[in-house]
Amino acid sequence: MPTSLLRRAAPLLALPLLAMLPLLGGCGDTAPTAPQGGPATEPVAQTGPILIGEYGSLTGSEATFGQSTHNGVTLAIEEINAAGGVKGRQLEVKVYDDQGKTQEAGTAVTRLITDDKVVAVIGEVASSLSMAGGRVAQQYGVPMISPSSTNAQVTRIGDMISRVCFIDGFQGYVVAKFALDDLKADDIAILYDQGQAYSKGLKEDFARELVAMGGRVATEQAYTGGDQDFSAQLTAIRDTSPDAIFVPGYYTDVGNIAIQARKLGITAPLLGGDGWDSAQLATLAGDAIEGSYYSNHYSHEDTRPAVQTFVSTYQARFGAVPDGLAALGYDATKLLADAMGRAPSLSGKDLAAAINSTTDFPGVTGTITIDPERNARKAAVIVQMKGGQPRYVTTIHPKGAEPAAPAEGAAPAEGAPAEGAAPATEGAATP
Amino acid sequence: MTRLLQTLMDGVAVGSLYALIALGYTMVYGILKFINFAHGDVFMLGAWVSFTLAATLGFAGGAPPWFAAPLVLLGSMALCGLLGFTVERLAYRPLRNAPRINVLITAIGVSLFIENTGQLEPIGWLAERGLAFPFGTRPQRMPALLPDATLFEVVGVQVKLVDVLVIGIAFALMGLLQWLVFGTKLGRAMRAVSHDPKTAALMGIDVDRVISFTFVVGSVLAAAAGFLAAEKYPSLNQPAHSTWILLGLKAFVAAVVGGIGNVRGAMAGGLLIGMVELFGAAYLSPQLRDVYVFSLLIVVLLVKPEGLLGKATVEKV
Known part of the structure; x- marks a missing residue:
């Protein structure tokens, strides 16, 4: 009896599950199945401008x-074209707005590839969106460079996906190390955004690194x-x-968080990641954010000539100080153009191979080498909000890659005592 | 004890904001029997118009003069009232005799229209003259027009002037509405139209005028809620941000929980929702704060579908 009952009920139970399938599949399903990372696409046009796709939350x-x-992308393209373009051809960018929505990101990349026939895609900032768009790009075998998605999962989608920024595993380490070594804060509370892959991932990385180096998560x-x-x-x-509060979220929420924290009489500094990086942060949070720190991809106060040239041209063109995202958009485009120049052809496979073999590319945000996992290995900076401006505090290098090394022989392995690595940080105070 | 009192006060403050918005939903439903989904956007506009007025009139930065807050509040209420009137006139009145689903879909269209035009970049000609309109995609900081003072301290709870004013202004407006609906001739006309529009028209009531008036009143209250919310949570998310939709939705839940179509129900529902959300967040888990609100809706719909005060009072507006 129970069996027959169950059999009769089974189709009924299955119905809602079936209805949910498209939701679960997300954007991958909207694209027709193409050979996985296969020898891409139709022959690419050999004359006329080269079309690059971009998708982002405009x-x-x-x-x-x-x-x-x-x-950042626009500025890079203008400079490349003024210098004669790539392979004697001009570059052109086609941009679609994804409104910060996952489903729109998948659609935007599908349109770029199938309708506009772009040779490569640049995007996104938010990791959740890069994953949605990246799955589509991988399916069609078109290379995608994320300028600033830091969640580790993004490039694990496949060999077509790379990025020009560091990943959260490193960023978590950077903030934890800075808190322990420079702030002497070892009891740290965390407040994270449960709806963002970026925030959840960075929280976990931070907590792991903090505990490994001898700190404690207060709550x-x-x-x-x-x-x-x-x-x-x-x-x-x-x-x-706690000694400090780590808020690995986006700047849009940090404003109200900081204001309310100060109203409640919390004086501990707030710590953040690159999601804080926006000129609006100071406007939103005002005095409440003064003295707080966050890790970022670059500082506009960096004295390297590459940075200063970029900052002044950007300011002249757009009338604002470029934030880290602008710098990364610029670097992603320049790196893509460089790879196009080196690639034997502009087919997806050749171009992806050229991107993935980039070594020591001189970018604004540092020297970029794409590692075997298609992530950029480079240093991070810590900035402090002072007088409404993010001011440069220090540079922190990847483990084992500290330059000019007092501690070179004993490059600290994971979980090594924090003291071993401390001199490297101080040694690198000039970027 | 400290925590209990603190949560209680925050609950009343947030709840009275919900109540103010819920009134607009419930009044329109009472008269037209349709959910004005664009109402949450009027609340958003209330906040952003307040910000724009304050910025244009030069109240940002420094200590604003005493008349800044009332001026901005009344200005925002007036502009949003005008908007409510226009929306009803242009979008809903032509559909007066159409099936209700058409009006509902139009309301969603109006909502999307307001959100998406709201986040356009400011028109250059206006921006050069100091008026940043539309609002653009950047979140902004609302200037503190209400003095940020602590009135007194009870067992460790700092009673902030902002909270007291939020609650005070909200209750004053609700009292005013109560008088308007139950103590004036126009209010009687509103109740008559709500009861039976055809008969009301036969009795010489100008139904269109009453409906217009209802939209204006609802929008004015939502604008006031927008101003107060912006003063309490000064970091304003951009116009198309999901937070505005969620707040509007919670206010809608408040209207349904209180008994949709019932003015006193909307006030009670708003306060209840505010309490449930804040106490749940403080004593159970802040992660699930939205879950408490919507669970309450499910429970009310299961147990008492007409809402808490749905049938208890016969007066509908």
């Missing part, structure tokens, strides 16, 4: 991310991006009286 919740990146609290009231989480954090 509108929507984190619109400054997409807009800054697009400015972990979560919010959802767009929340306005953080009093419950902040009260719980205040009860543990």
Whole structure:
């Protein structure tokens, strides 16, 4: 009896599950199946401008991310074209707005590849969106460079996907190390955005590195991006009286978090990641964010000539100081053009191989080498909010890659005592 | 004890904001029997118009003069009232005799229209003259027009002037509305139209005028809520951000929980939702704060589908 009942009920149970399938599959399903990373595409046109695709959040919740990146890309393309283009051809960029929405990101990349026939794609900033777009690019065998998605999963999609920024495993290490060594803060509370892959990933990386280096997570609290009231989480954090609070979220939420933390009488500094990077941060948070620190891809105060030239041309062109996202958009485009020049042809396979074999590319955000996992291996900077400006504090290099090495012989392995690595940080105070 | 009182005060403050928005939903439903999904966007506009007014009139930075807050509040209420009137006139009135689903879909269209035009970059000609309109995609900081003072301290709870004013202004407006609906001739007309529009028209009531008036009142209250929310949570998310939709949705839940179509129900529902959300966040888990609100909706719909005060009072607006 029970068996027959079950058999009769089975189709009924299956129905809602079937209905959910497209939701679960996400954007990968919207694209027709193409050979996995296969020898790409039709023969690419040999004359006329080379078309590059870009997708980003030009509108929507984190619109400054997409807009800054697009400015960086635009500036790079103008410079490349003024210098004669690539392989004697001019570059052109086609950009689609994904409104910061996952489903739109998949659609945008599909359109870029199938309708516009771009040879490569640049995007996105938010890791959740890069993953959605990256799956499509991988399926069609078109190379994609993410300028600034730091979640480790992004490039694991496949050999077509690479990035010009560091990953969260490193960023978590950077913030943890800075907190322990420079701030002498070892009891740190975490407040993260449970709706963002970036925030969750960075939180886990940070907590792991912090504990490995001898620190302690005072408490972990979560919010959802767009929340306005953080009093419950902040009260719980205040009860543990931590030395610092790590908020690996986006700048749009950090404003209200900082204001409410100060109202509740919390004086501990806030720490953040590159999601804080926007000129709007100081506007939103005002005095409440003064003295807080975050890790970033570059500082506009860096004295290297490459940085200063970029900052002044960008300012002349767009009338604003470039943030890290603009610099990464610029670097991603320049690196792509460089790879195009080296690639024997512009087919997806050749181009991806050229991108993935990039070594010591001189970028604004540092010297970029694409490692076997298609991530960029480079240093991070820590900046502090002072007088409404992010001011340069220090540079932290990847483990085992500290330059001019007092501690070279004993490059600290994972979990090694923090003291061993301390001189390297101080030695690198000039970027 | 400290935590209990703190949560209680925050709950009342947030709840009274929900109540103010819920009133607009419930009044329109009471009269037209349709959910005005664009109402949450009027609330968003209330906040952003307040910000733009404050910035244009030079109240940002420094200590603003005492008249800044009332001026911005009334200005925002007036502009949003005008918008509510226009939306009803242009989008809903032509559909007065159309099936209700058409009006509902139009409301969603109006909502998307407001959000997406709201996040256009400011028109250059206006921006040069100091008026940043539309609002653009960048989040902004609302200037503190209400003084950031602590009134007094009870067992460790700092009672902030902002919270007291939020609650005070919200309750004053609700009292005013109560008087308007139940104590004036126009209010009687509103209740009559809500009860039976055809008969009301036969009795010489100008139904179109009453409906217009209802939209204006609802929008004015939502604008006030927008101003107060911006003062309490000064970091304003950009116009198309999901946070505005969520706040509008919670206010809608408040209207349904209180008994949609019922003015006192919307006030009670708003306060209840605020309490449930804040107490849940403080004592259970802040991760699930939205879950408490929507679970309450499910429970109410299962147990008492007409809402808490749905049938208890016969007056509908």
